[in-house]
Amino acid sequence: MKSRTPSNHVDVAAWAETGRTRAGETPLHELARLARSVRVAPKEPVVTWRLTGEWRATADGVRRPALALEADVVLPLACQRCLGKVDVPIHVDRHLIFAPDETQAAALDADADDDVLALVPQIDLQKLVEDELILALPMIPRHVSCPEAPVSQVQSDGFAAAAEDRRRPFDILAHLKKTGRSA
Numbered sequence: 001m002k003s004r005t006p007s008n009h010v011d012v013a014a015w016a017e018t019g020r021t022r023a024g025e026t027p028l029h030e031l032a033r034l035a036r037s038v039r040v041a042p043k044e045p046v047v048t049w050r051l052t053g054e055w056r057a058t059a060d061g062v063r064r065p066a067l068a069l070e071a072d073v074v075l076p077l078a079c080q081r082c083l084g085k086v087d088v089p090i091h092v093d094r095h096l097i098f099a100p101d102e103t104q105a106a107a108l109d110a111d112a113d114d115d116v117l118a119l120v121p122q123i124d125l126q127k128l129v130e131d132e133l134i135l136a137l138p139m140i141p142r143h144v145s146c147p148e149a150p151v152s153q154v155q156s157d158g159f160a161a162a163a164e165d166r167r168r169p170f171d172i173l174a175h176l177k178k179t180g181r182s183a
C-alpha cells in the first residue's frame, strides 16, 4: 500500500500480528521540525519511508509488538567548514519496540539497541519517522572536499578538529561581544 503521508494513527499490536507494511513518500515541508535544519534547495527533498509490523524481543526476552522503520532522504545541510550547501544522504533502519507503559519502556530502553516506547492506543507514524530522521542527522555536516576555500583552516581531521568546530561559533560570539561589533 502506498500513501503520501504516514500520519494515520495505527494499532501496532494488530500490525505486528499481520506483518502489515505501509510505505510512501513525504515532501520535507510536511515534517516541519526536520525542515528547520535544512537549507533552501532548488528542489524540495522527499522522504521515502517504510513501516512494517513485527514481533521483537526486548532485553528481558519478552517478544513485544514492534515497528521496523526504514527511511531515506537526501538533505541539503550547511557544511560546517565552508558554510556552503552539502547534500547529505540520511538513512534510517531502526526497530521501535512497544512496552505496556512509560515506566517499563524507560527501563527496557536503557538496555536496548532498539528504541523502546510506551504503547499508546494510537501511534503517530509521521512523528516516529520524523523523530528518527532528526536523530540520524550528522552532528557536523561537511563536504568530503569543500568546493570553495574554507572559512577557517582546520589542520587535522578527527576528534580534535570536531571539538574545535563545535567551539568556534561561541569563540566568535565572545569576540564580537568583547569588541562591541554586531554580527
Ligand SMILES: [Zn+2]
Pocket (backbone or CB within 6 Å): 079, 080, 081, 082, 083, 084, 086, 142, 143, 145, 146, 147
Ligand atoms: Zn564545505
